[in-house]
Amino acid sequence: MSTGKKDETEAALTGEVARGDRRKQYVVTRVLQGCAAVTIATTLAIFAVLIDNAFSFFYGQRLHEAILGATLESRVGVVEFLTGTRWAPYHAFPDYGVLPLLNGTLLITVGAAFISIPIGTATAIYLSEYASERVRGVLKPTLEVLAGIPTIVYGFFAISFITPVFIRPVFETLGFSVSFYNAFAGMVVVGIMTIPMVSSISEDAMSAVPDDLRNAAYGLGATKQEVSTQVVLPASISGILASYILAVSRAIGETMAVTLAAGHRSQMTLNPFVEIQTMTAYMVQMARGEAAMGTVEYQSLFAVGLLLFVITLSMNLLNDWVKRRYREVYR
């Protein structure tokens, strides 16, 4: 090795060009990091605002004021909030038990899941295993359109079509009394609007199952239905369960459609034909400005919002857990 060769190599490896490239790379990395940090910062900020304000619902002062030394007054007990069965913020004797709202939300969510999960899964199986290229070319964009319809349109669809044309004629003939706003309409529209979520994520998971596995089963004389249910479904179960959880989270957080379809009457009921109120619908009502800022009624918005946030966060954590848990078994 001559000295000249060594110097030349060193210059190439450490010289101006190499340093310039490294500087550029550093800047690019920082910019990308910064963008990613925005989403994290926003999430944390929302969480902080919710907690700060919800604190004043319970204790009369915001959390940061309390930390700075403001005197607390007990307004609504946490236990009373979480276990109370009457939600009546405007009543002469107001009550802040969140269970009727939670009841409304869960009623809609469970009902919607009974629609979106079976139909979405079946659609996914059809798209992934049965449909020809041509049919898939029509069906997939249609589902994307379904996913892109604004939820307020779904809500309007519920009160102008689903309730008067479908629910009322059918169930009133069967002897039920159906009110104009009813939980059932909410379940139906939220179910329909979450079908694309289940079907597209599940279909992605099923399509990712290697053809080798399908061929193995076909080669043994399995029917298409056996291949779909015994080979493809188990191999893609983590993705399919993830789609269910995401659809349920979406149903929990769904706002405009249920506000329009299911109404504003908070009550503890499992009857799908009466008017109910979900957590989100209550928040719409309250945010419209019927109460003055700082009052208990107004601050209740944040307590309900915080609860909603905690529920959807748990769903996300559950989603992560399910993905990890089932991937271990099948990969």
Added chain:
Amino acid sequence: MSEKTVEIDVENERGETQEQDETRDGAGGNETTREEVAVETRNLNVWYGEDRAIRDINMKVPEKKVTALIGPSGCGKSTFLRCINRMNDQIDGARVEGEVLFHGKNVYDDDVDPVALRRRIGMVFQKPNPFPKSIRDNVAYGLKIQGKTDSLDERVETALRQAALWDEVSDQLDGSGLDLSGGQQQRLCIARAIAPDPEVILMDEPASALDPVATSKIEDLIDDLSRDYTVVIVTHNMQQAARISDKTAVFLTGGELVEFGDTEKIFENPESQKVEDYITGKFG
């Protein structure tokens, strides 16, 4: 090479003694006079869209023998194999013309159910593809879907023994099939294919993804299998074809069957100059 040639001779003798009491003039045809024909193709053509993958293949696959299909990449040998159990049905745009006779019945007739066909003609693929299930469930899968669920454990054991895998996995039947080595996985797939007791086993380059030791195990196994099953194997490894097969079919580019006959003859004294060039490595 001389040793290997001897092996082939032994194979042929064994085959002939087995078939002494079978109808001597049954099947007809020059090369298969004294052999029962399991699968016969007549003017078989396959198109993928506009492309003709194989053209006018006429071939008689003898029963309980190993028939090797060799040829360069893209010559249509795998396509031909997949015609026999109609796995080409799974491919969009694949079109088959001509006849594939399985004991005289055209498998492309409208009244043939491909599912039932595949229960008689099993398949082993290039890449080992065990299900993400236990070893036991892998072998039992074909039995279960075919309703052969009586004495399941015994059938599973028999299949694993036939596939020369039993001694290695008998204490871990509930472990995942994916935890086995590549060679073991391929033998598991063979066990899975033979468990429901098909008549014909199609193998699509079953050893091409394996190391030499695993390959030699698979080759020994194929030799054993030909006692009970008709084996049709695609391979791109000519030595392998020479070692394990009784009959060899040489496909060349364009999807044509150039020569078909006793393996020994194909490798030592082929009729076609093209086949000789291919086998001696002059092209392909």
